Every structure is written in structure tokens, then in C-alpha cells.
């Protein structure tokens with residue numbers, strides 16, 4: 209009968225797909241894919257995705273057809289946990305977000321990232337989140353070696369209460385599943401008020417200079433004020449040593465500094481509270497703050513991955529335990545294992 | 546001047562290890578085993594090694610897991626501790642010391658040419674996951690090392706000169722079974738090490754996995770273990786082939802533990 213023979217064919221395909229020899233080929237292919245991806249400069253997602261897909265197919269077919277899994281519950285749970293892991297990793301890749309942002313002290317995050325990558329199905333809930341950077345301390349050991357970062361943050365909880373916390377290093381701020389981590393990127397942020405010559409309302413904002421101490425000798429940046437066409441070049445100038453290689457120190461603002469502003473051939477120096485008239489408006493320098501760079505990571509699968517991993521090790525240990533305790537290693541086996 | 550106990554205890558422990566190892570090797574070669582004496586040497590050797598590590602820990606304020614010197618030092622300690630446990634509990638496999646001790650000799654030689662300078666403890670190392678991760682890693686490698694000792698005996702038995710010297714041990718298929726039990730236990734610990742490492746990486750660097758050199762190589766080691774365990778289920782693998790697979794897994798693990806930190810300056814390159 210056609211019905212029977214086609215289901216017979218299906219069954220045969222499933223059994224072939226469940227082959228343990230195929231598992232070996234797939235494990236080897238996955239290893240090779242990882243090495244290829246590792247050595248190649250360009251992203252080689254297929255070198256991993258294809259063997260992982262085959263891996264899942266092989267596993268599912270084996271779990272469905274191999275009678276071993278009927279007899280050994282622990283082994284079955286272990287392999288089910290492996291299937292769950294692969295599916296979770298795939299789900300995570302489709303929905304994750306990884307990004308970067310910078311906030312000057314006192315500034316509020318309003319959903320903007322300076323850099324990001326995300327899976328195609330990422331649920332965009334980031335723009336609704338708010339938190340403010342309330343300042344940070346970072347201690348350095350001798351030799352300018354960074355110690356702990358302590359960053360005070362505040363945010364509005366869903367119940368309308370203002371919450372505060374200190375984050376830094378391994379302690380992220382977690383808002384709606386988004387994890388905000390401080391990064392090693394931080395620096396100085398001069399604050400300016402721009403009074404447009406057109407008479408439009410003045411605008412206040414910060415300019416983030418290149419990261420400090422990473423770009424210690426390049427504390428300058430080019431930037432264009434709002435509604436203006438002329439780029440300005442601003443540089444922070446100070447003489448003192450902030451992070452002394454010879455002794456422990458702390459990240460802080462310089463106690464005395466000047467801001468150099470260049471527009472074409474013009475050169476001006478500003479201290480806090482001073483202003484300069486330029487062709488398209490008046491630039492007022494308000495003072496210096498610092499900025500912190502954050503990375504943000506979203507992956508809803510994290511707790512599930514953890515659960516699947518725990519299930520996998522516990523069931524694997526259980527499987528081996530029951531196998532090994534059934535028979536001492538130095539007694540020959542009697543029949544099947 | 547007060548005596549500097551840290552190098553003194555280290556040197557004493559290394560000398561004792563070399564004595565014990567030599568005794569084990571000559572015991573096999575000359576067919577005059579002194580297994581109890583080897584045991585009696587390894588125990589105080591390990592004790593002195595422990596004291597030396599504790600003094601360094603006390604002096605620097607952090608454990609031995611930053612510099613290459615510290616990684617070698619603490620692994621010599623943990624590998625010996627785990628092997629010693631197996632040596633004590635399973636007398637039938639004591640001649641494997643003739644295979645295992647030379648591997649440790651290589652690590653000791655390497656330790657002696659490595660600078661014992663102090664490293665900087667990154668901020669991301671202040672977490673309990675560091676200890677969990679490292680402990681599981683050491684348990685993994687220790688179990689694989691015992692399997693390597695047994696596999697070495699299986700392979701050496703084929704050599705005409707050496708074979709008869711291991712005649713007292715159980716037959717190859719028994720050894721093969723035992724060796725793969727250690728590999729299975731190793732698989733559990735390797736899995737736990739990867740999980741703890743991923744949790745740490747998520748906490749410390751905001752991502753649980755990013756294929757940095759150590760992550761890549763430790764995952765390859767995990768795959769090779771899965772491959773070896775499956776090969777034994779899918780085929781009737783001879784003790785010889787099984788032993789070769791054990792050595793392959795160990796080689797990968799060894800490269801991961803000591804090769805990758807050697808070529809990159811920090812254990813997790815670019816991520817501290």
C-alpha cells in the first residue's frame with residue numbers, strides 16, 4: 209500500500225538521521241566549523257549554524273527512535289537538555305541585542321545607542337527605558353592598573369518610585385531584561401551652551417572627549433554646534449597628572465583646566481563660565497564633567513540556558529553514576545552495557 | 546634575616562616530586578616497585594607544595610591564577626593531588642605513575658623557567674565564579690590525567706621492551722573501562738567549568754560566550770570528549786584506539802590550559 213510504504217520510507221529516513229555514526233561526523237564537522245570561524249577574519253556564521261542544525265536534527269531523530277533512550281531515563285534527559293540548549297541558543301541569536309552608549313554625569317539615557325547589533329526578532333523595548341548616570345569613582349593601582357568601578361545610577365521603577373544603585377564591573381543595572389554594564393571607556397565631557405546667532409533658543413549639551421586614559425594625549429574632538437555649518441575643534445588642556453603610574457590614584461577631573469577652541473585660523477581659550485562670539489553664534493563654556501561608556505546586553509534566554517545547562521550536567525552525572533555503580537570497573541561485563 | 550619559606554617549600558616539594566617520580570619510573574623499569582615509598586614521598590611533597598602556594602597567596606592577597614607561573618604552579622598542585630588520590634585508592638594502577646610523573650616533570654621544568662613575578666588582579670576577578678570555574682577546570686584536567694596514565698600503560702604494553710613491565714596490571718579491556726570512567730567524570734567537570742565560565746563572562750564582560758581563544762579551545766576540548774565517548778558507543782573501539790583518543794583529548798586540554806595563556810598575556814585575552 210502506498211500509505212505504508214511512504215511511512216516506511218519516512219521511518220527509514222528517520223532511523224538513518226538518528227545514526228550514531230552520523231553524530232560522530234557532525235561533532236567533527238562542528239569542531240572543524242569552529243576552527244574555521246576562529247581562524248577566519250570575516251564572520252562565518254554558516255560554519256557553525258549548519259553543523260548545529262544537523263546536530264539538532266540528528267539528536268531529535270535519535271531521541272525519537274533509539275530504544276536506548278526508553279531504557280535510560282537520565283541519558284534521555286541529558287540529550288533533551290542538549291536539544292533545549294541548541295533551540296535556546298538559536299532563539300537567543302534571533303532576539304538578542306548588544307550595544308554601547310555614553311552618558312555624561314547627570315545625563316539621562318533616552319534610548320539612544322552609539323553602536324548596536326541585534327537579532328532580527330529583537331523586541332525593541334529599549335527606547336522606553338530611562339536611567340541617569342549620577343557619577344562614578346574608579347581606583348587605580350600603581351602602574352595605572354584599573355581597579356573597581358563604582359557608578360551611581362538612578363531610575364524610575366515601574367511602581368513610580370525613584371530607585372538608586374551602585375553598579376560597576378560585574379554588577380549591571382537590569383531594566384526590563386536589558387543589562388547595562390559600565391565599561392572601561394570613560395573620559396571628560398566639557399559642557400557648552402550654544403546661543404545661535406539666528407536668535408533661536410540656546411541649547412546646552414556635553415561633548416564627549418576621547419576615552420581617558422586610553423587616549424590621554426588626544427583630548428580633542430571636532431564637533432558642529434546645532435543649526436550650524438562650521439565645525440569647531442575643542443581641546444581640553446591641563447598640566448597635572450591625574451593617574452600617576454608611581455602610586456595608587458583615582459579617576460577625577462583636573463582641578464585647573466582650559467578649553468581651547470579652534471575655528472579655522474581662529475583660536476580661543478575658555479575657562480568655566482566664559483564665552484566666545486563666533487561667526488554663527490556665541491559659545492559658552494559651562495564647565496567640565498566626566499562621561500561613562502556602557503554596554504547593554506539583552507538576551508531573554510539567559511535563565512533558561514542556565515536551567516538547561518544544570519539539567520544537562522545533573523542528568524549526565526546521574527547517567528554515569530547509575531552505569532558505574534552497577535558494575536565495578538575490574539569485573540568483566542556480562543552481556544550488554 | 547628571616548628565612549624565605551615560600552621558595553624554600555616550593556623547591557623542597559619539587560625535589561620530592563622528582564624523587565618520587567624517579568622511584569616510580571625505576572620501579573617499573575627495574576621491576577622492583579616501591580609503591581608505598583612513592584606514596585610516602587608524594588604526600589609530604591604535596592603538603593610542602595600547598596604551604597608554598599598558601600604563602601604566595603598570603604603575600605600577594607590573591608590566589609595563583611593570574612600569571613603563567615601561578616597557573617603552572619597551581620595546576621602541578623591540583624594534578625598531583627587528584628592523581629595522588631587515585632594512586633592511593635586504586636592500588637592496581639600504581640605503575641601508571643611512571644607515565645604520569647614525566648608529564649608533571651615537564652610542567653615543573655617549565656615552571657622553573659617561568660618568571661615568578663606578580664601579576665595584576667583585574668577588577669573582574671572579584672567574584673566567586675572565578676573559584677568555581679577554576680576548581681572545576683582543575684578537577685577536569687586531573688581526571689583526564691589519570692586516564693592518560695592508564696592509557697599510557699595500554700599503549701606501552703604493545704612495545705616489546707616495555708610491555709612485560711606492566712604485566713601486573715589488569716588486562717587492557719579493564720584498564721580501558723577504568724580510563725573511560727575517569728574521562729566520563731572529566732566530562733562532567735569540564736561541562737561544569739564551561740557553565741561557570743559562561744556565568745562569569747556574562748557578569749564580567751556582559752556576554753556569556755564570545756569565542757575568545759580560551760572559550761574556543763575549551764569548547765573544542767569538550768567536543769573532543771563528546772566525540773570520544775560517542776565513538777565508544779557507535780563502534781567497538783579497541784583499548785588501543787580508546788587510549789589514543791584519551792591522549793588526543795588530553796593534548797587539546799593541555800593546549801587550552803597552558804598554550805593559550807602562553808600566547809596571550811591574560812588568561813582571557815582582551816577580556817580582562
Ligand code: HEM
Nearest residue numbers: 226227228231263266267270274276283287290771774778
Ligand atoms: C555534543 C553533544 C553530545 C554529547 C556531549 C553527548 C553525550 C553523550 C554521553 C556522555 C553519552 C553516554 C555515553 C556512555 O554512557 O558511555 C551519550 C550516549 C548517547 N548519545 Fe549522546 N551526546 C551528544 C550528542 C548526541 C547526538 C547528536 C546524538 C544523536 C544521535 C546522541 C545520541 C546518543 C545515544 C543514542 C546514546 C546512547 C548510546 C548507548 O548507551 O547505547 N548524542 N551521549
